Amino acid sequence: MARVNENFLKLRGDYLFSEIARRRTKYQENHPDAKVISLGIGDVTRPLPQAAVDGLKRAADEMADVRTFRGYGEYQGYRFLAEKILEFEFAPRGVSLDVDEVFISEGAKTDTACFQELFDIDNVVAVLDPVYPVYVDSNVMAGRSGQATEGGHYSGIVYMPCTEENGFMPELPSEKVDLIYLCYPNNPTGATISHSELKKWVDYARQNQAIILYDAAYVAFIQDEDIPHSIYEIEGADEVAVEFRSFSKRAGFTGTRCAFAIVPKKVKAYASDGSEHSLNSLWLRRQATKFNGVSYPIQVAAAATYSSEGREQVKELIDYYMTNASIIVEGLTSAGLTVYGGTNSPYVWVKVPEGMTSWGFFDYLLDKARVVCTPGAGFGASGEGFVRLTAFGSREDTEEAVSRICSCL
Ligand SMILES: *Cc1c(COP(=O)(O)O)cnc(C)c1O
Numbered sequence: 001m002a003r004v005n006e007n008f009l010k011l012r013g014d015y016l017f018s019e020i021a022r023r024r025t026k027y028q029e030n031h032p033d034a035k036v037i038s039l040g041i042g043d044v045t046r047p048l049p050q051a052a053v054d055g056l057k058r059a060a061d062e063m064a065d066v067r068t069f070r071g072y073g074e075y076q077g078y079r080f081l082a083e084k085i086l087e088f089e090f091a092p093r094g095v096s097l098d099v100d101e102v103f104i105s106e107g108a109k110t111d112t113a114c115f116q117e118l119f120d121i122d123n124v125v126a127v128l129d130p131v132y133p134v135y136v137d138s139n140v141m142a143g144r145s146g147q148a149t150e151g152g153h154y155s156g157i158v159y160m161p162c163t164e165e166n167g168f169m170p171e172l173p174s175e176k177v178d179l180i181y182l183c184y185p186n187n188p189t190g191a192t193i194s195h196s197e198l199k200k201w202v203d204y205a206r207q208n209q210a211i212i213l214y215d216a217a218y219v220a221f222i223q224d225e226d227i228p229h230s231i232y233e234i235e236g237a238d239e240v241a242v243e244f245r246s247f248s249k250r251a252g253f254t255g256t257r258c259a260f261a262i263v264p265k266k267v268k269a270y271a272s273d274g275s276e277h278s279l280n281s282l283w284l285r286r287q288a289t290k291f292n293g294v295s296y297p298i299q300v301a302a303a304a305t306y307s308s309e310g311r312e313q314v315k316e317l318i319d320y321y322m323t324n325a326s327i328i329v330e331g332l333t334s335a336g337l338t339v340y341g342g343t344n345s346p347y348v349w350v351k352v353p354e355g356m357t358s359w360g361f362f363d364y365l366l367d368k369a370r371v372v373c374t375p376g377a378g379f380g381a382s383g384e385g386f387v388r389l390t391a392f393g394s395r396e397d398t399e400e401a402v403s404r405i406c407s408c409l
Pocket of ligand 1: 042106107108109110132183187215217245246247248249253254258259
């Protein structure tokens, strides 16, 4: 008799986005002529940079010619891409890494979900609250939690509240934790982290032999040069941290698929006999067994985003979305709302008016402004009292949505 992995049965349904879709559909059925604008889902809308498209086409032609055809690539990805990543993402920030510390993949979702496989089931996992659900659900599936509790949290997982009171900067956990997921710039709050705050986490990890899983999917949106762009800007982080990046938000690759993980060779975890093991070797072993690499044309396209035209086009893309973010921030602020984020991230975290809940304000905006947002409570208990708006819409939709929100308040 085939039995299921009962950890999957602990998972709560994918309530958030299906509930949003349900309410939107219902509204649309009752108001067939209403033009609803979504600033809800965290997906990009602008086309790929031309340099990436040209790279894809060039690589497709190479695949059509017996002299340049390529079969399986390397498990870790092509060197030509890893070298560009190091040259343009890390060297300018004073971070020096080896090409074999870069692991090209098809997505940061996959990487952040799968990396926990390297760790024992008894590790204690800590996450920010509100949180990108992938970190939690992947650990629940693996069996690193108990059941879901009434408030929506899973027992056995340590949630670190990010609230207005603490400036969305969580305290260090009071109990000892082993695996710490951090995400900066943050989805959903749009918060960024300073060098001194990030150093606290690196110091904690070093003192407690913990590992930080650092999701920097939104680093390209940072406008302020003083904000750390990589956890490796912090001394000692290359002994305790793995960093996840993606081309999805930076270069519009959500449907094209390319990302990378940085696993420094110095990062170690421990076996029960006290021996030390390099996560870089373990992750290479894992990838070699379960992954056959990202397709060659996609890696060429990703590398092309670092050509001089590519970088110029990526900058235009980021500027486009960040202008949307400032339109949202300025519009909502002038309408009397309190907003966070949106200055170094494409997410604006909006405090709901006095006396309303996240879902109450969601319904209000849908009904009165025909705008879809994401209720903060859907990302965790500490997200209650907020909604998330994204800057990933078109300029026209963003302006229209902001003007409608302002006139209905
Ligand atoms: C969008 C996003 C990613 C990127 O996922 P991909 O699989 O690379 O598209 C990773 N982490 C967070 C927090 C995100 O919001």
